[in-house]
Amino acid sequence: MPHQFVGQWLNQKFDADIRRNYFRGMDFAGPTGDPGWFGPGSAVWHVHSHMHALIFGLQCAAYLERLDPSIYWMGMHHSRLVQRDEDGQAIPQIDPKGAAVRLGHSIAFFIGTAYGSTETAERLAKAVRAMHHTIKGVRPDGARYDADDPDWLRWNYATVVWGLATAHELYHPQPLRGKKLDRYYGEFIRVGHALGGTDLPTTKAETLDCLKSYLPKLALTHGAAMATGPNVPLPQSAIDWAIRDTMPKWAMQLIQHQSPNIIERTARRGLVWSTINGLELAAGPIPEFRQAQARVADGVDPALAPHTEPSYVLGSDPVRSREEVEHSFA
Template sequence: MSMSLGSLPFPFPLPHQLAGMWLNDRFEKNIRVRYFRGMEFSGPTGDPGWFGPDSATWYVHAHTPALIFGLQCASYLERLDPSIFWMGVHHSRLVQKDDDGEPTGRIDPAGAAVRLGHSVAFFIGTAYGSTETAERLATTVRAMHHTIKGQRPDGLTYDADDPAWLRWNYATVVWGIATAHEIYHPKPLRGRELDRYYAEFVRVGHALGGTDLPATKADTLACLAEYLPKLALTHGNAIATGPNLTNPAQAAVDWAIRDTMPEWAAQLVMHRPPNPIERRARRSAVWTALNGLHATMGEAPEFTAARARVADGTSVPHTEPRRDLGPDPTLGRAEVEASL
């Protein structure tokens, strides 16, 4: 009797399984262990959290590689605001410092990894975590924003609690995640269903203190374009993008990020899309990479736990973030990072 290889109980992991094991191990050690501390996904039973199992947000955020790519797109766009750029220079590890403590303008890979880890944890935690987890994350991020105040080299001041800044920051994030989903998810939401994601995500923006937030794709794009007179290509951004990047892997990711930009933002960074055939080929390569990563990594444990938490139903479709934004705790940066 003959038997095909596919029906044999193969004793060793196949290559794609090994890749998935390696990626999940890296995610576990570098992100989950460090930045998911204290988050609750498996309980309380029936708690839908801020969004719930029937939400567009649960669907969009379930594709972890696309979510991470979307956050990188958002970070790129938001830094076109010089105040955002100088907030990062003065109040984060994102930019390398010289021996005298002066910023070099170059991205610090270790600092960028810390920022990305916190961001991924926040947007998975608020999407799938219990209501208490989402509330705690929002409180902590607001406390961090309260510490970010200062002055740019040109003398203009910045304040992370400024409503105009919060609106810009919110718009870049929801745009980045939704755009990455549109382009690179194998079955993306479109039209009204995608607008449902934009409308749901406003809950996160409100929880962080935002007001007058856009709630559709069209309104979000219009909101972003309104800020164009305030935007600029800083030296720090310029040396970390486009032909100034010499590492091929970084350059490939950078191109994919710039390719998502609205036309006016692409013009600002002097990015021109290639001919349609080359653009499609490049996007296909990125699509294959992101979806290959998603396939090998499998469903995130946080998503699995959240679905089990509400498997027998919920008392309400979703909970609402508390609107009482004060008093928030006064925390130093070390305290904020330790609590995330």
């Protein structure tokens, strides 16, 4: 299939599956001069502009975060991500439709907060916080979980920024490294603060230390175990390996993932690099990135500064039921 037809098909599918369902109400073209939370020249604009590396990074983050048993049980009790039996009881198997919805919302959030207007970013963060406020419960072992718990928010934040940054470092054709990559970690913290996070890591080294500090609380949950191993069919098995390849060494040990020799690992990464960048090349730059560039092309509004800051104040959100939240953001 010619290159242009592949790109057209990818973009049409993204429009139909993601943009039409999850980008509604998001403003990228205006208001003129509004830089949003990051703005031109930011590391976040550079990293998030590569849509397919971003999607891969979200998968890496999701895999790592569910090593926390509380994350696992939050999903089993509250998420549409897993299948359910006739009685409505969760089954530790991914529901394809639920997974597609989860991915769609995630892509919209990380594109919207990167390139959207300040109002768009604020609204997206408010929606996620509102849902987090409703996720509370008890695991089968009696331990309580609460998505507003600062300790949980820190773990969740660290897995997300690690997944996105590591996917970028490995699979972007022009990756940021060293201090330039640390700029991304330092900028992305605005998203963490907007979701209620506190005491968050701001560099790659701090993020690695933060993640490792949770090791005594982590475990190979049933869901993580079922998503690991040789039974994943092709071509997903190549992506499954690449996801585990992005994990810190101690996390690989937890799931008994062993890296092959350097030659084989390089060849595997090369195959995944070609796949991710081939898709990105065919699809071309996302229109939201181009719209954001045009929005600030004449210079950032001098009343705003190079970027705006999230306005959320801890504890300021109203208390609402899950039904009210879902109705508000439907």
